[in-house]
Amino acid sequence: MFRTALRNVLAHKARLLMTVLAVMLGVAFVSGTLVFTNTISEAYQSKAAKGFDQVDVAVTPKFQDAEGDRVGKRHDLTDALLDRSAQVPGAASAIGVVQGFTAVAGKDGKLVGDGFGTRGANYWGTKDPRYPLVDGRAPKGEGEILIDAETARRTGYEVGDTVRLSVNGPVLTPEITGVFTTDDGNVAAGGSLALFDTATAQALFGKAGTYDEIDVKAKAGVTQAALKAQLDKALPKGSVETTTGRRLADDQAEVIASSMSGLKQGLLVFAGISLFVGTFIIANTFTMLVAQRTRELALLRAVGASRRQVTRSVLIEAVVVGTIAAVVGLVAGVGIGIGLRSLMGSLDAPVPDGPLVITPGTVAAALAVGILVTVLAAWLPGRRAAKIPPVAAMSSLHAKATTKSLVLRNTLGALFSAAGVAVVLVATTMGGTDGQAPMGFGAVLLIIGVFILTPLLSRPLIAAATPVLRVFGVSGKLARQNSVRNPRRTAATASALMIGLTLITGMTVMASSLQKSIDKMASAAIEADYVVSMANYHPLSPDVAEKLRRVDGVTATSPLRNAPSRIGGETEYLTGVTGSAIGELTELELVDGSFTVGGTDVVVDDVTAEDHGWKAGSGFTVAYEDGEKQRLTVTGVYQGNEMIRGIMLDTATLAPHQTGPADMQVMVKTADGASEAAKDRLEKALGSNPAIKVQDKQDISNEIAQSFTLVLNMLYGLLAMAVIVAVLGVINTLAMSVFERSQEIGMLRAIGLDRGSVKRMVRLESLVISLFGGVLGVGLGVFFGWAAGELLGSRMATYELVLPWARLALFLLLAATVGVLAALWPARRAARLNTLAAITSE
Numbered sequence: 001m002f003r004t005a006l007r008n009v010l011a012h013k014a015r016l017l018m019t020v021l022a023v024m025l026g027v028a029f030v031s032g033t034l035v036f037t038n039t040i041s042e043a044y045q046s047k048a049a050k051g052f053d054q055v056d057v058a059v060t061p062k063f064q065d066a067e068g069d070r071v072g073k074r075h076d077l078t079d080a081l082l083d084r085s086a087q088v089p090g091a092a093s094a095i096g097v098v099q100g101f102t103a104v105a106g107k108d109g110k111l112v113g114d115g116f117g118t119r120g121a122n123y124w125g126t127k128d129p130r131y132p133l134v135d136g137r138a139p140k141g142e143g144e145i146l147i148d149a150e151t152a153r154r155t156g157y158e159v160g161d162t163v164r165l166s167v168n169g170p171v172l173t174p175e176i177t178g179v180f181t182t183d184d185g186n187v188a189a190g191g192s193l194a195l196f197d198t199a200t201a202q203a204l205f206g207k208a209g210t211y212d213e214i215d216v217k218a219k220a221g222v223t224q225a226a227l228k229a230q231l232d233k234a235l236p237k238g239s240v241e242t243t244t245g246r247r248l249a250d251d252q253a254e255v256i257a258s259s260m261s262g263l264k265q266g267l268l269v270f271a272g273i274s275l276f277v278g279t280f281i282i283a284n285t286f287t288m289l290v291a292q293r294t295r296e297l298a299l300l301r302a303v304g305a306s307r308r309q310v311t312r313s314v315l316i317e318a319v320v321v322g323t324i325a326a327v328v329g330l331v332a333g334v335g336i337g338i339g340l341r342s343l344m345g346s347l348d349a350p351v352p353d354g355p356l357v358i359t360p361g362t363v364a365a366a367l368a369v370g371i372l373v374t375v376l377a378a379w380l381p382g383r384r385a386a387k388i389p390p391v392a393a394m395s396s397l398h399a400k401a402t403t404k405s406l407v408l409r410n411t412l413g414a415l416f417s418a419a420g421v422a423v424v425l426v427a428t429t430m431g432g433t434d435g436q437a438p439m440g441f442g443a444v445l446l447i448i449g450v451f452i453l454t455p456l457l458s459r460p461l462i463a464a465a466t467p468v469l470r471v472f473g474v475s476g477k478l479a480r481q482n483s484v485r486n487p488r489r490t491a492a493t494a495s496a497l498m499i500g501l502t503l504i505t506g507m508t509v510m511a512s513s514l515q516k517s518i519d520k521m522a523s524a525a526i527e528a529d530y531v532v533s534m535a536n537y538h539p540l541s542p543d544v545a546e547k548l549r550r551v552d553g554v555t556a557t558s559p560l561r562n563a564p565s566r567i568g569g570e571t572e573y574l575t576g577v578t579g580s581a582i583g584e585l586t587e588l589e590l591v592d593g594s595f596t597v598g599g600t601d602v603v604v605d606d607v608t609a610e611d612h613g614w615k616a617g618s619g620f621t622v623a624y625e626d627g628e629k630q631r632l633t634v635t636g637v638y639q640g641n642e643m644i645r646g647i648m649l650d651t652a653t654l655a656p657h658q659t660g661p662a663d664m665q666v667m668v669k670t671a672d673g674a675s676e677a678a679k680d681r682l683e684k685a686l687g688s689n690p691a692i693k694v695q696d697k698q699d700i701s702n703e704i705a706q707s708f709t710l711v712l713n714m715l716y717g718l719l720a721m722a723v724i725v726a727v728l729g730v731i732n733t734l735a736m737s738v739f740e741r742s743q744e745i746g747m748l749r750a751i752g753l754d755r756g757s758v759k760r761m762v763r764l765e766s767l768v769i770s771l772f773g774g775v776l777g778v779g780l781g782v783f784f785g786w787a788a789g790e791l792l793g794s795r796m797a798t799y800e801l802v803l804p805w806a807r808l809a810l811f812l813l814l815a816a817t818v819g820v821l822a823a824l825w826p827a828r829r830a831a832r833l834n835t836l837a838a839i840t841s842e
Contacts, residue, residue: 020325023370025724027329031366032336035358039337043354052252053183054095054130055245056224057231059085059214062241075239077211085214088230090222095130097213098122100205101538102194103691104147105164106155111535111690113151117191118536118691120167122201123180130215131195135159136178139197142204146178146195148187164690165194167204168534168662169541171687206660311383318378319371326370333366334358413452420446424783428790435791443784447502450780454491454498459484461772472764475757478748479764483772493730494773497815501774505781505811506788511709512802513789518701520800525643526697528556528585528667529674530682535691539662544686551685553670553678556581559663560644563654566623568612572647574622576661579650585667586644592616593636600632602649605640624657643700730766730822738762738830745830746839755831762830766823767816774815778808 061075077096086094102120104112112118123131123146126138131146136159139145145165147157157163161176180195187193195201202208218227224244231242243251338356423442427435450457462483469476483490532548534540545559561576579597588595591606593616604614614620618634632649640646655661670678674696682694695703738745745758786801793799 020321020328023322023325023374024329024332026373027326027366027370028332028336030369031330031333031362032340033333034362034365035334035337035356036340038357038359038362039341039354042357046354052245052249054217055215055248056218056222057216057228057245058243058248059216059231059235059240060212060243062239077214077240078209081235081240082211082214084234085216085231088216088227088234090218090227090230092217092219094217095124095128095215096122096198096211097215098198098201098205098207098211100167100201100207101534101536101691102192102204103166103535103689104151104155104192104194105690107157109164109688109690112155113191117187119191120165120194120196120201120204122198123195124198128195129217131180131182133178133180136176139174139177139195139200141197142172142200143174144177144197145174146180147176148184148193149179149181150187151192152179164687166689166691168206168539169544169686169689169692171689311379314378315375318375322371322374323367325374326367329370330363330366333362409452410456413449413456416445416449416452418449420444420449424787428787430791439787439791443787446783447499447780450498450776451491451495454495454776455487457776458487458490458494458772461775462490462768465768465771469764469768472760473757474753475760476764478761479768482761482765483768490769490772494769494776497770497773497818498777498780501777501811501815502780502784505778505808506784507781508804508807508811509782509785509802510788510792512804512807513785513800514792515701516802517799518704519698525586525588525641526667526700527587527669528558529670530668530679530694530696531665531700532668532682532686532692532694533665535693537664539664540666540692542661542663544692545663545666547685548666548668548682551681553672553681554668555671556584556669557666558582558585559651559666561651561654561661561663563658563661564625567620572608572622574654575646575648576651576654576663577648579652581669582648582667585669588638588640588644591637591639593634595638596635597648598650599653600630600649601635602632602647603636603638604634604647605645606637607640607645608647609634609637624654626657626659628657727818727822730770730819731825734762734766734823734826738826738833742833743839745833746835746837749833749835750839758831759827762827763820763823766826767819770815770819770822771812774812777815778811782808 059077059081061077063074079096082094082096085091099119099121101118103118106112123138127133128138133146134149136146145163147163152158157176159176159178162173163176165172165174182193184191184193196204202210216227216231218224224246228242228244235242334356420442423438423445425442427439427442429435430438462480466480469480472479532540532544540559542559545557548554549557556578558578558581559576563574563576565572565574577597579599579601582597583595592609593603595603597603609615612618612620614634614637616634616636619631620634621629621631623629630653651661668682672678679694679696683689683692686692686694693699749755749758782803789799789801
């Protein structure tokens with residue numbers, strides 16, 4: 001039986017090649033994902049480990065928890081603590097670390113690197129062991145900086161050049177006095193690092209006389225654990241904590257691995273769906289191969305082979321095919337991993353240098369996935385083949401599905417579908433995060449139910465195409481009959497497209513609806529023409545609001561300034577605004593009272609008011625971050641949204657109680673409204689600062705929608721994979737159909753059907769099957785898009801369902817294109833059948 005199985009593998013090379021391709025695509029993406037993520041994770045971890053070479057123990061401040069009326073805040077690391085750290089017996093040296101956001105502009109005036117990875121820090125003394133100089137000297141004073149070698153290479157800056165940069169608003173123009181190398185992972189990933197002298201860094205980052213961290217280097221022969229114990233004894237226990245460099249490196253490695261897990265999971269979803277779709281193709285292929293060998297298997301049974309042996313022979317074929325596909329997929333996956341790494345570099349998202357990592361786990365996963373998927377898909381056809389009685393098989397009386405099995409299948413499908421719809425509908429009423437898990441479970445049940453019911457659904461849906469098929473005469477009539485001849489096989493083929501289109505349609509409906517909702521939110525809540533903020537959403541200097549207020553044509557400005565406070569023993573964040581202007585810059589729906597902000601009068605969003613039991617006229621006592629208390633009065637309650645919410649009070653009331661006031665954003669209204677000229681004036685007033693964004697309402701909406709667009713584009717890539725696999729599936733189904741109808745096609749040719757009509761018949765059959773899968777996928781996708789929107793609508797008042805009809809039509813056109821392309825080879829093969837040979841075939 002083993003030799004028989006091997007002979008059968010080699011006897012059907014073309015069809016088995018399609019099976020190998022279907023499995024290989026899924027395996028290639030699984031192994032490619034693992035190779036890519038393991039490689040860049042290892043590279044980042046190696047860089048991170050090197051970055052801690054100069055740190056044996058790090059001293060960091062503890063956070064003082066909020067208690068009573070006291071606002072929580074961080075303890076300070078002072079020069080005194082630095083000196084005490086350096087004087088412990090096991091310490092060779094101690095360095096005070098200061099760091100913060102620093103945006104560097106290239107020679108083109110644009111922000112260098114990723115906005116979240118553009119950082120600044122201090123250079124310690126005249127020779128900092130953390131940052132070896134490759135050119136120039138250490139910086140002195142606020143007019144000098146160092147830049148990293150990678151940024152110098154990308155921008156073309158050299159020692160002696162003047163660079164434009166910003167820390168929290170105002171533009172600085174220091175001179176570059178040196179270039180250094182660093183193992184900082186942010187720099188390796190495309191960010192930038194600028195170094196100031198320590199006093200300048202402390203002043204710029206608002207940390208005068210204090211440090212973010214103290215890095216202590218141990219003397220020769222002193223272990224990190226011993227140094228840590230000495231520091232724990234010498235430093236105040238309640239205000240600082242110590243961590244060894246080895247622990248920091250391990251923690252950093254865990255953070256990197258955790259950050260990579262999201263990317264890995266996303267890419268593995270691509271591979272998983274490809275394999276899921278490929279399972280249908282494999283099952284169809286083995287069904288076809290078993291059908292071709294029905295007599296052969298019957299003879300084996302007649303000469304003594306048991307059912308188990310027949311099933312085993314089919315599974316041995318599956319193991320051979322799966323092994324070949326897994327090995328080829330693993331090799332292709334290594335290539336994909338290399339390609340993804342190069343692609344990130346070309347997309348301005350470089351990764352650190354390092355060796356290609358192919359772990360034993362990756363090899364095992366590739367082989368296991370390829371073999372298991374193929375064997376599982378082949379098991380049912382093999383089992384069916386073993387059940388065919390020898391006499392019936394030798395008489396070509398293939399066993400058809402019994403009425404009992406069809407009733408059971410349709411009953412199960414209906415139950416799964418009904419349960420799925422019910423769970424999804426219940427989930428839509430739960431709202432928020434509570435409904436996410438039930439909705440996901442309901443979606444899975446519904447997809448399984450529809451898949452089980454697909455053979456039943458194929459007849460009425462394909463029958464709906466009858467009027468169109470009649471236009472093509474005999475070819476159209478035959479195509480319709482052929483497409484419903486074997487409903488199970490047609491259903492399995494259509495399901496490949498259905499899965500992909502369900503996902504992409506659902507996400508497209510959600511993205512279109514969210515975009516519309518965000519546009520409504522921005523236009524409904526904000527009356528300001530522009531919103532000014534930092535590129536990385538860090539706080540702005542209060543100087544920015546002052547500069548904007550003095551720009552020609554500006555009629556009103558207001559910052560949105562966050563400040564912690566204590567109210568009723570709980571931490572609440574206050575939002576400081578310009579009371580006289582905020583009403584003109586926003587249009588928030590009032591729930592109660594009037595929108596009046598000034599002095600001790602405040603307005604509160606509806607959720608906060610409900611939590612505290614406030615209404616217009618209510619009073620409460622607030623404890624500011626400096627410990628001072630004040631009685632405030634609620635003049636109005638407004639309906640908050642994702643963009644504006646919280647307790648609003650006048651900055652004149654709030655500012656005296658803040659030690660370092662900073663604005664999250666500034667709202668601006670101009671006399672002539674939003675225009676390119678007005679935007680240009682605002683940007684120039686801020687020194688054309690690369691770190692600051694000046695956005696109108698459409699810019700804000702587009703920025704928020706970018707994340708949805710990114711996910712949508714990833715899913716379009718997923719659809720492309722599903723389409724490739726689905727094409728193979730349709731080819732397989734048509735090839736099987738042509739094989740089974742060889743005698744029929746010969747008879748049709750003999751009575752006058754020409755080759756062109758035969759080709760047209762096969763193409764129309766392919767088109768009908770593909771559109772059947774497309775209609776199911778688009779229908780399910782719209783339902784899931786609506787349901788997910790209902791879930792989001794509970795948290796977004798402006799949510800509105802939008803059906804992107806043009807894209808939905810495009811998806812159906814894509815399904816039709818798949819059908820046409822997939823039919824090219826089977827149609828040509830059917831048309832070229834020898835008439836006499838086909839008539840005499842069995």
